[in-house]
Amino acid sequence: MDRYLIVSTDGHAGLPMEGYRDYLDARYHEAFDKALPIQREMTRRAEEKFLISDFNDNWRRGIEDDLTGAWDGAVRNRVIDADGVAAEVLFPDGITEMNAPPFGAGLGLRPWGIDPQLQWAGARAHNRWIAEFCRQDPDRRIGLAIVLMLYDVDEALREVKWAFDQGLRGILIPALMGDHDPYNHPKYDPVWAFCQDHNMVVHTHSGPSPDYNFDLPGAVGVYLTEFAWWASRPLWHMIFGGVFERFPRLHFVITEVSEFWIPHMLEMMDVRASVKHTSGKLGDFRSNLTMKPSEYFRRNCWVGASALFDEGSTSVRHDIGINNVMWGTDYPHPEGSWPNTREKLREFFTGMPESEIEAILGGNAVDCYHLDRNRLDAIAARIGPERREYLAGAA
Amino acid sequence: MDRYLIVSTDGHAGLPMEGYRDYLDARYHEAFDKALPIQREMTRRAEEKFLISDFNDNWRRGIEDDLTGAWDGAVRNRVIDADGVAAEVLFPDGITEMNAPPFGAGLGLRPWGIDPQLQWAGARAHNRWIAEFCRQDPDRRIGLAIVLMLYDVDEALREVKWAFDQGLRGILIPALMGDHDPYNHPKYDPVWAFCQDHNMVVHTHSGPSPDYNFDLPGAVGVYLTEFAWWASRPLWHMIFGGVFERFPRLHFVITEVSEFWIPHMLEMMDVRASVKHTSGKLGDFRSNLTMKPSEYFRRNCWVGASALFDEGSTSVRHDIGINNVMWGTDYPHPEGSWPNTREKLREFFTGMPESEIEAILGGNAVDCYHLDRNRLDAIAARIGPERREYLAGAA
Incomplete structure (x- = not known):
């Protein structure tokens, strides 16, 4: 094939807030009607302190129609065609496009501060909608349930x-665990077992964090330094908890987590699991592992890397694992490669071996999500970036 | 001088639990008498799940007397003489030697779950004692108040x-901030100002963490993966909060934090503070900084590196900053270099340029703590490791 297959492993889709009403159980309509203006007001306030409306307004100017692909399937296909993307993994949306699921069940979900049944209702509303959205084009839309x-x-x-x-x-599971049993608790095994046996890939995604006071100087800098940590904590809970020992075919993905810290963290976990002088007094916690933490990572875990190109970290791909890094465009968010994915790819991939480009753009996602390569190649043959673009770019 | 000056920037000192009674305000004696058996019982329970008594019993065998240097000054001087150490920075002790200050005011201090006035009482008891302990030998004992x-x-x-x-x-300030105002809050400026103007060095030390359920598989692995993070969070709160911008001569030290993650974190902070594409939507939080985060780190921050040698991380010293890394022996804890500091140094420093050895062993600490080099050299001339030992070791 003379074109690349791109599977974006970081896409976002969600209805405009009010649209979720139709997907909610009727008994939650009253709560929904009460919550909607509050959710709008909170989003407005967030724009004063955290999400900057000026930046977003500029960003939206001229692409307003393209952004409706967050919920409009026809627009979405047109947009990702133009961006060269054959298929996408679809997370819920956050606050950027004012289309988070109700009752705090979106990207920033926190397992506290809201009635669990309400949050479940919001999650189910999204799950119903995203299932419907994905059925419209099942080859191109890899949907995740909250x-x-x-x-x-x-x-x-x-x-x-x-x-x-x-x-x-x-x-998509909550990254923050609050006071609940953490993911090294064996009580979650039935879910891991089902996911393993039915090729359901388990994800966390950056976004959620404990409260920051954004009135304080530098709080956004602190958030930006810490968000990858909050999104990734389940990773080492699951590794050390022996989840991948008991479920060797379970696939786990951490998404949009500024991947360049990962090699260090794998090294740290390997050291923790092997050097007894510095930790012997804390007992032998290694008995439920038969491999090094980094070995579980390379076998069971992937990274949805939607900001890889922007942080000078091309070199880390081998230290993470060349088969564990998957491209993401983050459409329709402003911080990803969309709508300039072709240019970003050229910037990022120039000089990289062909096999690595293929793996990161699509091959690794095919493995991780058990995708049908032939069907995706048929789409890529029509809209994927042409290889010769890259060869030209590399010159 | 034909010997090296070693300043250990990670030492621990504290009275056996019951000894703190005499240093407490009398009005807390009743509470102390009630708390003491509870504290003993909690330590005993910790030995079942977390701190392994077998390991510690083995470790203690034959060095019981040396360990009493945690509170006995004469023993301490004999022990550190033998280890080649001229002076030490003295943190409180944790649970290892059963000599934490009362009311949770020790190394693992958490600013919640206990009456603040009680915790203050415990801290003050320690502070009175450590001040007395340091006055016995002020050149060799660099004491810290909790x-x-x-x-x-x-x-x-x-x-x-x-x-x-x-x-x-x-x-020593609490590393965990709980629900209190974090360290980027300007309200703490009066303390930073005093510390800057009086050469009082501000510290955090690893140990404290939120609750883990140590009954769960791998929980110790999770703790070991995360403890450096919990101890270090104040660092980026202070950097992004502009603390070192406002107090350019303030010195801040993070201690026993598995330093090999630091270069990555500095890189991450620099990226966060400079790359707007990936964070522009979150606003401009850089306005209170005139330098890169890593530049504040190199000017204002040091690492008390007591486990540096054990984790294959000799190479990171330059990426951290060759003038920001300070040796620590962690006496009297089992996970540090004591009582084999001379051997550990040989292992770690073989082949390193002389100027770097000097900086890490003592020179950086002299700068960080504003120490009197001449007085320390006089001690080192008597008990410091002989340079020729290293030259031999390097052969």
């Missing part, structure tokens, strides 16, 4: 089964 | 002033 693991494992398991039956391909 | 910054700034400032008057040389 699964609020921490409240009740049985309920979570029912939702995962429902999601699988609906054609969704994975789940 | 200052519970987060509860009340005025009270904290009074304690810092008291500590300075008593000859203490720095303060």
Whole structure:
């Protein structure tokens, strides 16, 4: 094929806030109607302190129509065609496009401060909608269900089964664990087992954090220094908890987490799991592992790397694992490669071996998500970036 | 001089639990008498799940007497003489030697779950004792006061002033901030100002963490992966909060934090503070900084590196900053270099340029703590490791 297959492993889709009403159980309509103006007001306030409306207004100017691809399938296909993307993994949206699911069930979800049944209702509204959205074009849309693991494992398991039956391909779990049992607790095993046996990929995504006081100087800098940590904590809970030992075919993805810290963290975990002088007094916690932490990572974990190109970190791809890094465009968010993915790829991939480009752009995602390569190649043959563009760019 | 000056920037000193009673305000004696058996019982339980008594019992065998240097000055001097150490920075002790200050005011201090006045009482008991302990040998003992910054700034400032008057040389502040105002809050400026103007060095030290459930598999691995983060969060709160912009001569030290993650974190902070594409939507939080985060780090921050040698990280010293890394022996804890510091140094420093060895072993600490080099050299001339040992070792 003379074109690259791009599977973006970081896409966002969600209805405008009010649209979720139709996907909610009717008994939550009253709560929804009360919450909607509050959610709008909170988003407006966030624009004063955190999400800067000027920046977003500038960003939106001229691409307003393209941004409606967040919920309009026809627009979305046109937009990703133009960007050269064959398929996408679809996370819920956050505050950027004013289309987070209700009751705090979106990207920034926190398992506290809201009635769990309300948050579940919001998550289910999104899950119903995203399942419908993905059925419109199942080859190109890899949908994830929001699964609020921490409240009740049985309920979570029912939702995962429902999601699988609906054609969704994975789940987004809360990255923040609050006071709930953390992910090294064996009680979550039934969910891991189902996900492993049904190729449902488990995800966290950056965004959620404990409260910061954004009135304080530098608070955004602190948030930006810490967000990858908050999104990634489940990773080492699962590794040290032996989850990948018990479920060797479970796939876990951390997304948009500024991947350049990962090699260090793998090294740190390997040291922790092997050097007894500095930790012997804390006992032998290695008995439930038969491999090094980094070996579980390379076998079971992937990174949805939507900001890889922007942080001078091309060199880390080998230290992370060349088969563990997957491209993401972050459409329709402003901080990713869309709508300049072709140019960004040229910038990022110039001089990289062909096999690595293929792996990062699409091959690794095919493996991680068990995708049908032939069907995706047929799409890429029509809209993927032409290889010769890169060869020209490399000159 | 034919010997090296070693200043250990990670030492621990504290009375056996019951000994703190005499240093407490009398009105807290009743509470102390009630708390003591509880503290003993909690330590005993910790030995079942976290701190492994077998390991510690083995470790203690044959060195029981040396370990009493945690509170006995004559023993301490004999022990550090034998280890080649001229002077030490003295943190409180944790649970290892059963000599933490009362009311949770020791190394693992957490600013919640205990009455602040009780915790202050515990901190002051330690501060009185450590001031007395340091006065016995002020050249060799660089004492730190425990200052519970987060509860009340005025009270904290009074304690810092008291500590300075008593000859203490720095303060240990809580690393965990809980629900209190974080360290980027300008309200702490009076403390930073006093510390800057009186050469009082501000510290955090690893140890404290939020609760882990150590009954769960791998929980110790999670703790070991995360402890450096919990101890170091104040660093980027202070950098992004502009603390070192406003107090350019303030010295801040993070201690026993597995330094090999630091270069990455500095890089991440520099990226956060400079790359707008990936964070522009979150506003311009850079306005209170005139330098890169890593530049503040190199000017204002040091690392008390007591486990540097054990984690294959000799190469990171330049990426951290060759003038920002200070040796520590961690006496009397089992995870440091004591009682084999001479051997560990040979292992670690073989082949390193002489100027770097000198800086890491003692020169950087002289700068950080404003120490009297001549007086320390006089001690080192008597007990420091002979340079020729290293030249031999390097062969």
